[in-house]
Amino acid sequence: MKRRHRRPSAPDPAAFPTRTYDLLKEFTIASAVVALLTVGLAAVFSSPDVKPVTLASWARADGTDFTATAVTELGGTSTTATYGPPYNHTPDAAQKIGPVSLQNAAGVRIRVDTANDFVLRPLRQAPEPPAVTAALTTWTAAAPARQRAWTSAYSDALAKANGAAPARGDFGPVPVLVARLRELARAGALDGQLQAQGTFYQTDYTRPLLFLSDGSHLESLARAQHLKGDQWGMMNETGNYPGQAWLWLYTFWYQIEPFKSSGNADALIWAVMALLSLGLMLVPFIPGVRSLPRWTRVHRLIWRTYYREQAVERGRRA
Amino acid sequence: MAGHPHSVEEGAVRFVAAPVDLGGTGHYVHWGVVQLSVANLVVIGLMLVVFVAALLLPFPRGRGQGRGRG
Numbered sequence: 001m002k003r004r005h006r007r008p009s010a011p012d013p014a015a016f017p018t019r020t021y022d023l024l025k026e027f028t029i030a031s032a033v034v035a036l037l038t039v040g041l042a043a044v045f046s047s048p049d050v051k052p053v054t055l056a057s058w059a060r061a062d063g064t065d066f067t068a069t070a071v072t073e074l075g076g077t078s079t080t081a082t083y084g085p086p087y088n089h090t091p092d093a094a095q096k097i098g099p100v101s102l103q104n105a106a107g108v109r110i111r112v113d114t115a116n117d118f119v120l121r122p123l124r125q126a127p128e129p130p131a132v133t134a135a136l137t138t139w140t141a142a143a144p145a146r147q148r149a150w151t152s153a154y155s156d157a158l159a160k161a162n163g164a165a166p167a168r169g170d171f172g173p174v175p176v177l178v179a180r181l182r183e184l185a186r187a188g189a190l191d192g193q194l195q196a197q198g199t200f201y202q203t204d205y206t207r208p209l210l211f212l213s214d215g216s217h218l219e220s221l222a223r224a225q226h227l228k229g230d231q232w233g234m235m236n237e238t239g240n241y242p243g244q245a246w247l248w249l250y251t252f253w254y255q256i257e258p259f260k261s262s263g264n265a266d267a268l269i270w271a272v273m274a275l276l277s278l279g280l281m282l283v284p285f286i287p288g289v290r291s292l293p294r295w296t297r298v299h300r301l302i303w304r305t306y307y308r309e310q311a312v313e314r315g316r317r318a
Numbered sequence: 319m320a321g322h323p324h325s326v327e328e329g330a331v332r333f334v335a336a337p338v339d340l341g342g343t344g345h346y347v348h349w350g351v352v353q354l355s356v357a358n359l360v361v362i363g364l365m366l367v368v369f370v371a372a373l374l375l376p377f378p379r380g381r382g383q384g385r386g387r388g
Contacts, residue, residue: 038339043336044336044337044338045336045340046336046338046339046340047337048340048341049341052339152330201360225344226344226346226353226355231352231353232352232353236344236355236358237340237355237357238341238344239340239342239343239344240340240341240342240343240344240345240356240357241340241341241357242355242357242358242360242361243355243357243358245353245358245361245362255351255353256351296379298373301373301374305376305377306384
């Protein structure tokens with residue numbers, strides 16, 4: 001018969017030394033210190049105050065990039081137009097964890113039709129010069145394949161021109177439409193139109209931000225401030241302000257293979273972090289890991305006076 | 319006197335502005351794949367200092383500290 005290991009009986013809690021402890025006093029002192037530090041540091045260092053990037057500032061600072069991006073929005077070839085859920089139903093665009101696509105499972109929740117939402121509707125809502133009315137009529141009457149051919153040809157011509165006037169070609173009404181959109185953007189009207197949701201307070205920046213992120217202007221500004229994903233940007237702040245240092249592990253995965261070059265990086269890294277977070281929650285149940293505090297003996301360093309006194313007492317008894 | 323209102327405005331801005339401006343070009347250290355801002359490094363360093371201090375600083379011995387009831 002196997003003998004069962006008997007657990008030593010639990011010591012009586014009343015047998016341990018005690019000390020008075022005023023939790024309310026400690027809480028008050030800690031709150032006062034944190035409040036003073038917050039006010040003091042804010043007075044000395046202030047906080048980041050970078051000028052907002054808007055469609056207006058973009059169209060004024062880099063009109064060529066704005067025009068090129070507007071053409072891709074109209075032709076349905078921009079990043080947003082081909083992103084998949086939650087914006088549209090682009091096939092095979094969603095990220096996957098193995099066979100599972102949480103992006104598809106969540107579905108299309110914020111429907112964005114870039115041609116209509118970013119280009120055609122704002123043009124229709126603004127006062128229309130006759131040339132724009134005619135261009136809109138021509139665009140609407142054309143077949144989708146024809147529309148795609150116009151935008152594709154104009155995109156190519158813009159890329160070849162490299163900021164100069166593009167060569168002549170069969171672009172249909174596209175140059176008139178994007179030129180008018182750029183005018184509206186420069187005047188600041190496009191920001192308001194893309195933000196308008198029919199409610200009193202306009203707080204939804206989704207559409208202007210998506211349009212901005214499809215161009216290269218916002219990206220170049222972010223890169224200059226070390227805010228891009230491949231620059232550990234998740235943990236950085238603008239200028240010399242400290243950022244979110246606690247996101248080091250999340251952003252770390254984006255810097256190494258296989259995540260770095262994977263089209264599924266967001267989904268895969270989310271899964272890795274979920275797994276690691278689960279591991280952290282389950283530390284008390286993982287053999288070996290749960291014994292680390294016993295092996296590192298950090299608690300003996302914190303309570304060193306108690307352990308020293310215990311050793312002295314044991315020596316005296318011996 | 320076209321410049322006068324500007325100088326008053328600039329003076330007011332300077333008066334309320336924070337003495338240390340961290341809004342300039344950021345400084346970063348590169349070490350292989352690691353890329354860290356100096357500001358984050360300072361904060362991480364301060365966190366380590368606080369952690370080590372919490373381990374090593376002795377507990378205050380307050381009044382009424384008992385030696386156990388048992």
